[in-house]
Amino acid sequence: MHRRDFLTLSTTSLGATLLTQCSSSRSNPITQNASPIATTVAAELYQSQNGQLDLALEARPSVLKIGNQSSDLLSYSGRIPGPRIEAKPGDRVRLKFRNALASPTNLHFHGLHIPPTRPADNPFLRIAPGDQTTYEFTIPQDHPSVTAYYHPHLHGYVAQQIFGGLGGIFVVRGALDQIPEVQAAQEEFLFLKDFDLSQNFNSRSGHMGMQMIGREGNVLTINGQIAPRIKLTKGLLRLRIVNASTSRFYRLALEKHSLYLIATDAGAIEQPRELSELLLSPGERAEVLIKADQGAGQYRLLNLPYERAAMGMGRGMMGRGMMGEPDNRSTTNVLATLSYEEDVQPQALPDKLIPVSRLAKPSTQRQFTMNHGMAPGQGMVFLINGRPFAPDRVDTQVKLGSVEDWEIINTGVMDHPFHLHTNRFQIIEQNGQPVATPMWKDTVLVKTGESVKIRVAFQDYPGKTVYHCHILDHEDLGMMGIIEMMA
Ligand SMILES: [Cu+2]
Structure with missing residues (x-):
């Protein structure tokens, strides 16, 4: 009963049989953007020390390579994704931020429970080109363990700046990380972002039709890489997934493996829930465990087709399709390949995670x-x-x-x-x-x-x-x- 409720909420309610169907169906060709180029590379990491986290971050235009192609992009301190920031409840965070972009910007700490006022998570703050500001806040003592997401949030500039490449992961470590089975898992971050590398940067905002439907790029990346390989050295994998795309949805499934959901956007759930697939719309995050119990091999992490507009609407009225853009509606993409060898022994899932308190009746x-x-x-x-x-x-x-x-x-x-x-x-x-x-x-x-x-x-x-x-x-x-x- 509980499981069914959950599946209708977070997936498109298709069963596990879908996996074999889409691998073999001719009308659903699997496209792989490029040959895998590397194992995942951890983003540069800033961790708090003795309750204090000091860092500098600069938003700037950057020429960076996605796959084999150099492109004009936007980055935080030259990185896509931006540096990973990790703090703990009670930590003081001081972030010196400089705007080296040609347009005004700011930072939003999506998923952190911190003040919405200056100098913390203020979405109305306007930092002009060339200006700098210091963000300063304390992670509350009772803050949950979360995979949060920092990104620009100045109204009118958000889509173009995120589409250009801006964004990064902000982790708050806590009780979920200390559950023994979770702690024993191999931890990987999947920062999902699509890019348009086909045109020069300033023309990439797309025509009005693309903005109506929400712009999507045809190059899909994880941690800035096309189709990376993730090698499991442990029998349990913890994936911390962020949909950092401007508009694109991801409907994720791993060949032959279930995904065991352990956390949604803003905290852990009470016990792992088995899913055959996971739908993440922009801004959503999830954490899943994967058991290495299907025998040594290579398994593709797929992005299954998803239609996010009423039938025909995207193609006709809004001009998508006229752009010749590959879209999510009929194509399955390979986002990554996971592999493990015989010597990797499956590890146990946790039985219990973190209690989720019930909120009082609304007034x-x-x-x-x-x-x-x-x-x-x-x-x-x-x-x-x-x-x-x-x-x-x-x-x-x-x-x-x-x-x-x-x-x-x-x-x-x-x-x-x-x-x-x-x-x-x-x-x-x-x-x-x-x-x-x-x-x-x-x-x-x-x-x-x-x-x-x-x-x-x-x-x-x-x-x-x-x-x-x-x-x-x-x-x-x-x-x-x-x-x-x-x-
Ligand atoms: Cu919308």
């Missing part, structure tokens, strides 16, 4: 309807409750300490992943059906024509922040609202 119910419309002189705009984003308007006021239920309804023709900053939430209902498995999320996919009810406890931090669609072209085109948390 307030709200509805948020996501749709799109035409605005005079602007063309298509993306709307929440009929309004596009306005920087000077507070859309939603909540009281700190209260619990609220939000029903998010998608009446448009495209899927929209809904993200709330600062406070994580639980999914209570999907299309009117209760969701029995408690899990912590900060981004939830609301498919076209569907509705999701989430429950949020507003904790700790007063101030203004935002909620928005995490297809970042949609966010830039207006699908964002301002929330003020009142002390």
Whole structure:
């Protein structure tokens, strides 16, 4: 029962048989972008020492190689993905940030429960080209273990800057990392990002049609590499996966292996759940364990087809397909190859993970309807409750300490992943059906024509922040609202 609830929520409800079908089906050719070039390379790592983490980060234009092709990209300190940042509850983080881009920018710490105000996670901060600022915050003592994601968040520039390459992983280590079976696993990070290397940088924003559907690139990477090989030296693999793409969805499956989900965006679940596939929309993260129990061999990590717009919509009205872009709708891609040899012995899964507390009954119910419309002189705009984003308007006021239920309804023709900053939430209902498995999320996919009810406890931090669609072209085109948390 619980398992079924979960599967309908986080996957496209297709069974394990799909794996063999898509490997052999002619209408679903598997494309491999290039021959595998390397094993995964860990991103440069900044770890806290004695409760303090000091680092400098610069957003800058960079010529970097993706596969064999050098390209004009954007990076944090010359790296794609940006340096991996790791801290622990109680740590003080001080991040000196410089903007060497040609456009204004800022940083959002997606998945961290820290103040939404300056100098922490303020999405309204505008750092002009050439300027610098210091971000400074403390990871709360009770912060969960998470795989968080830092990226630019200045309205109007987000999609282009993320599509250019900006983004990195921010890990908070804690109780989940100390579970013996999890600790004994081989840990790998998968930072999923698509690129358009075919044109010069400034023309890559795509025509308006691509922005409407949400721009996608035809080069798929993991940690900046095309089809990397991951060699297992242990019998249990822990994958910490971030969808860091601007718009692309990933529907992941590993040949012959189940994925055992252990954590969603904003924390661990209570016990591992077996999945045949995992759907991640932009901004979502997940952690899965994989048992090396299928015999020595090579197994492909696949990205299965997924349609994120109502039938025909992407091809006709929005101009996708006219671009000649390979898309997710009919193609299975090989994202990586996992391999292990005979001497790798399967290791046990943990029985129990971390309790997920049930939130109190809500004092307030709200509805948020996501749709799109035409605005005079602007063309298509993306709307929440009929309004596009306005920087000077507070859309939603909540009281700190209260619990609220939000029903998010998608009446448009495209899927929209809904993200709330600062406070994580639980999914209570999907299309009117209760969701029995408690899990912590900060981004939830609301498919076209569907509705999701989430429950949020507003904790700790007063101030203004935002909620928005995490297809970042949609966010830039207006699908964002301002929330003020009142002390
Ligand atoms: Cu959207």
